[in-house]
Amino acid sequence: MQSVSLFDGRTERALTRPALPVLGEQKDIRYYGSRAKSVLNGTDVTKMGFWSINPYVGCAFGCAYCYARYAHRYVIERSVAAHPEQRQLREAFESLPLWLAFERQIFVKENAADVLRRTLRFGSDKHLNLLKGEGIGIGTATDPYQPAERRFRITRGILEVLAEHEGLSVWIITKSPLVTRDVDVLRRIQRHNQISVHISLITIDRDLARRLEPRAPTPESRLRALARLREHGIEAGINVMPVLPGITDRPDQLEPLIKAIADAGATYVNACALRLRAAARQRYLPFIENEFPDLAARYRATYAHSHHAGERYREGLHRYFKKVCSRYGVPFGHDDDDEDTDPQAAPANWQLALEF
Numbered sequence: 001m002q003s004v005s006l007f008d009g010r011t012e013r014a015l016t017r018p019a020l021p022v023l024g025e026q027k028d029i030r031y032y033g034s035r036a037k038s039v040l041n042g043t044d045v046t047k048m049g050f051w052s053i054n055p056y057v058g059c060a061f062g063c064a065y066c067y068a069r070y071a072h073r074y075v076i077e078r079s080v081a082a083h084p085e086q087r088q089l090r091e092a093f094e095s096l097p098l099w100l101a102f103e104r105q106i107f108v109k110e111n112a113a114d115v116l117r118r119t120l121r122f123g124s125d126k127h128l129n130l131l132k133g134e135g136i137g138i139g140t141a142t143d144p145y146q147p148a149e150r151r152f153r154i155t156r157g158i159l160e161v162l163a164e165h166e167g168l169s170v171w172i173i174t175k176s177p178l179v180t181r182d183v184d185v186l187r188r189i190q191r192h193n194q195i196s197v198h199i200s201l202i203t204i205d206r207d208l209a210r211r212l213e214p215r216a217p218t219p220e221s222r223l224r225a226l227a228r229l230r231e232h233g234i235e236a237g238i239n240v241m242p243v244l245p246g247i248t249d250r251p252d253q254l255e256p257l258i259k260a261i262a263d264a265g266a267t268y269v270n271a272c273a274l275r276l277r278a279a280a281r282q283r284y285l286p287f288i289e290n291e292f293p294d295l296a297a298r299y300r301a302t303y304a305h306s307h308h309a310g311e312r313y314r315e316g317l318h319r320y321f322k323k324v325c326s327r328y329g330v331p332f333g334h335d336d337d338d339e340d341t342d343p344q345a346a347p348a349n350w351q352l353a354l355e356f
């Protein structure tokens with residue numbers, strides 16, 4: 001994630017302004033204003049082959065498997081180091097474990113739209129390549145429609161800027177039906193650009209979702225959002241990511257999910273098994289110990305030497321999705337194993353047949 005400048009120290013006003021202004025609080029969440037120097041993260045930063053924009057740092061949805069906590073930690077450590085005089089700031093951060101600070105101390109990139117507008121208007125040749133069709137993902141590290149967006153409207157501001165341009169390829173990743181608030185802007189962008197909305201949904205079991213993604217919108221509300229986007233002609237699909245081995249991967253869980261996705265009119269489904277890099281591991285493995293203790297030993301063994309689930313497991317998952325998506329007439333997009341496999345080859349009880 002792009003580094004964030006936390007102190008606007010150049011103006012007189014800034015001299016009397018706290019280095020990290022508190023914009024407000026909502027229940028147990030505190031919002032800090034930050035001044036971004038740049039909001040477009042290049043491929044060299046993302047390592048993902050596309051550009052990314054994240055309007056917020058930190059995410060209130062608090063998914064147990066979230067992989068994005070590392071960026072928040074970096075911003076906190078930088079801000080505390082830069083402003084040792086702000087004792088209260090340091091104490092606020094130190095009062096929470098880092099994984100929880102990610103969910104409760106949210107940084108709002110207040111100037112993101114202005115910075116993006118300047119970049120796209122006066123940017124370097126590298127930035128201007130965006131206008132020739134390179135991809136921009138919004139929400140790759142935090143949800144751009146988390147509750148903060150209802151108040152601060154940073155994501156909407158960014159979309160307004162993108163709507164001023166042509167030839168872009170943009171996609172949004174979110175768990176929130178709040179994205180439908182911006183259907184008008186999405187339609188304007190769509191006139192001269194490609195845009196799609198990936199809604200993340202890993203289960204339609206409301207209680208299970210609450211355990212795994214405690215503050216995220218309900219599965220039903222996400223499916224309704226998908227249907228609404230499709231009614232307005234916006235390309236929208238579902239990311240079943242991550243599939244959690246032993247928790248959300250039974251055929252009697254996945255097939256109703258895929259059916260519900262197809263019924264809501266999704267233009268595609270993407271899926272991949274849980275990847276457990278270091279930042280996610282520190283939160284997820286203790287979570288498994290507490291919530292799913294019977295699975296703890298298998299998880300530890302599976303992810304002991306790699307952040308991937310086993311190859312057989314991933315191949316089985318791929319085949320299963322291809323087969324069931326084909327059955328319900330919804331295209332299966334891509335996953336982490338983009339190989340050509342025969343959908344008919346998936347065993348009926350593949351979960352039981354595989355070790356993850």
Ligand code: SF4
Nearest residue numbers: 059062063066142143
């Ligand atoms: S919605 Fe995304 S960014 Fe937010 S906690 Fe969940 S996985 Fe992390």
